[in-house]
Amino acid sequence: MSNKAQLSNQRLDTIINSISRTEDKLCFRVISKLKEQLKSDFNVNLQWEKKVLLGDVISILKNAFPEVSFADVRPSSFMSPDGGITYIVDKSGNRYPLLIVEVKNQGTNDSRAIAGLKPQSRGNAIERLGKNVIGFKTYMLTENIFPFVCFGDGCDFDEGSSILDRVITIAMFGELNVDHTTNVGPNGIFNRGSYYFRKDRWTFDEMYAILYSIAKRAIYYYFSKYGEEQFK
Numbered sequence: 001m002s003n004k005a006q007l008s009n010q011r012l013d014t015i016i017n018s019i020s021r022t023e024d025k026l027c028f029r030v031i032s033k034l035k036e037q038l039k040s041d042f043n044v045n046l047q048w049e050k051k052v053l054l055g056d057v058i059s060i061l062k063n064a065f066p067e068v069s070f071a072d073v074r075p076s077s078f079m080s081p082d083g084g085i086t087y088i089v090d091k092s093g094n095r096y097p098l099l100i101v102e103v104k105n106q107g108t109n110d111s112r113a114i115a116g117l118k119p120q121s122r123g124n125a126i127e128r129l130g131k132n133v134i135g136f137k138t139y140m141l142t143e144n145i146f147p148f149v150c151f152g153d154g155c156d157f158d159e160g161s162s163i164l165d166r167v168i169t170i171a172m173f174g175e176l177n178v179d180h181t182t183n184v185g186p187n188g189i190f191n192r193g194s195y196y197f198r199k200d201r202w203t204f205d206e207m208y209a210i211l212y213s214i215a216k217r218a219i220y221y222y223f224s225k226y227g228e229e230q231f232k
Helices: 003-018 022-042 054-064 109-114 125-139 163-170 204-226
Strands: 045-049 085-089 095-105 148-153 194-198
Touching: 022 045, 022 085, 022 095, 022 148, 022 204, 054 125, 085 204, 095 125, 095 204, 125 148, 125 163, 148 204, 163 194, 194 204
Parallel strands: 095 148, 148 194
Antiparallel strands: 045 085, 085 095
């Protein structure tokens, strides 16, 4: 294992040990196990990072689209999805996003009702989600997949909730709880991502199965586009 890969694993372990939010901790444990399984199953080099600098994204876009102008940003500005970014790395050290994972919990009115309290207005976790979706969609414009996954739970996401329509809007009006890793439509214009939302919490096994399936789809996509031998 390279020093960089070792550091990636150490960062993931450190975050697992330091976080307190239940959903985030579960997500990191799933990703930690998933990385080792994917390495074993596909014999590939994977790296994990908690964030990506906006400047690095813009540099990639400038190189891919030299005819397009891009704004300048502060060197320290970044995007940091809840579950980080898992990359597949080729022989030359080039990294390709394999999984971009968010975890959102929204809604306290069920517990407030039990306590005899009045309901509160619903939270804005979904509005915050939308910013990262736009950023990562742009980051992935050179590919025909968008391996972005968001798990949402809480009473605000109960069946029939209007909040779910906000998620559907972010998903470019695609169905929820469906794998949308592969872009669809003319020239892959619909780069939706996958959004798994419900009232009940997602379990380790459920998250693992969904993320493994999406990561496997992404690996085969990169193998097909760039050549499997480039990653072995």
